[in-house]
Amino acid sequence: DVVMTQSPLSLPVTLGQPASISCRSSQSLVYSDGNTYLNWFQQRPGQSPRRLIYKVSNRDSGVPDRFSGSGSGTDFTLKISRVEAEDVGIYYCMQGTSITFGQGTRLEIK
Amino acid sequence: QVQLVESGGGVVQPGGSLRLSCAASGFTFSTYGMHWVRQAPGKGLEWVAFIRYNGSSKYYADSVKGRFTISRDNSKNTLYLQMNSLRTEDTAVYYCAKGRSDFDPWGQGTLVTVSS
Numbered sequence: 030d031v032v033m034t035q036s037p038l039s040l041p042v043t044l045g046q047p048a049s050i051s052c053r054s055s056q057s058l059v060y061s062d063g064n065t066y067l068n069w070f071q072q073r074p075g076q077s078p079r080r081l082i083y084k085v086s087n088r089d090s091g092v093p094d095r096f097s098g099s100g101s102g103t104d105f106t107l108k109i110s111r112v113e114a115e116d117v118g119i120y121y122c123m124q125g126t127s128i129t130f131g132q133g134t135r136l137e138i139k
Numbered sequence: 140q141v142q143l144v145e146s147g148g149g150v151v152q153p154g155g156s157l158r159l160s161c162a163a164s165g166f167t168f169s170t171y172g173m174h175w176v177r178q179a180p181g182k183g184l185e186w187v188a189f190i191r192y193n194g195s196s197k198y199y200a201d202s203v204k205g206r207f208t209i210s211r212d213n214s215k216n217t218l219y220l221q222m223n224s225l226r227t228e229d230t231a232v233y234y235c236a237k238g239r240s241d242f243d244p245w246g247q248g249t250l251v252t253v254s255s
Contacts, residue, residue: 077245080243123184130184133183
């Protein structure tokens with residue numbers, strides 16, 4: 030099984046400051062079709078998960094441009110350029126080939 | 140707009156059964172694979188099962204294999220999860236999600252509690 034490892038698991042951030050979450054996979058996520066199926070999800074308190082980023086770096090419609098995804102192979106990153114109060118929640122990476130999720134990173138305001 | 144609405148959750152005793160439904164609207168349901176994902180209280184996301192767009196292939200997590208069955212009725216735009224031999228560790232919110240690798244969107248979830 031592909032293991033997804035996120036860090037940090039807890040991320041206290043001051044409003045207006047940047048934040049970065051790392052996600053590492055136990056094997057390359059480049060699929061046979063050439064795509065890398067790595068998604069990022071946000072789960073706000075009491076809500077369902079919402080996809081933010083698909084295929085590493087593509088931002089979903091309605092997602093603020095302060096969110097960005099990058100990476101390749103086994104190493105991926107979600108960045109928030111300036112954290113806002115509405116960004117509080119848990120962030121998960123997920124590989125979409127054999128479907129496994131990272132443990133989640135809890136973002137809170139310092 | 141695309142919408143997924145789960146139902147069927149509740150309280151059941153260990154060893155019991157439950158069937159969850161996920162009603163889809165706003166897209167051509169019959170052309171998309173669908174997933175079930177669960178989240179135990181205070182825990183992370185765990186993939187449960189996937190079914191191809193036409194029901195021809197089904198895949199399960201080891202933790203539910205042999206006990207859970209995923210199915211769909213494309214004429215009713217509905218996804219199902221039949222859960223048998225339920226265990227206390229199956230207690231979770233169960234979500235359906237659209238797309239083979241998309242997982243977009245997710246439903247609001249339905250809570251299953253397995254307790255004596």
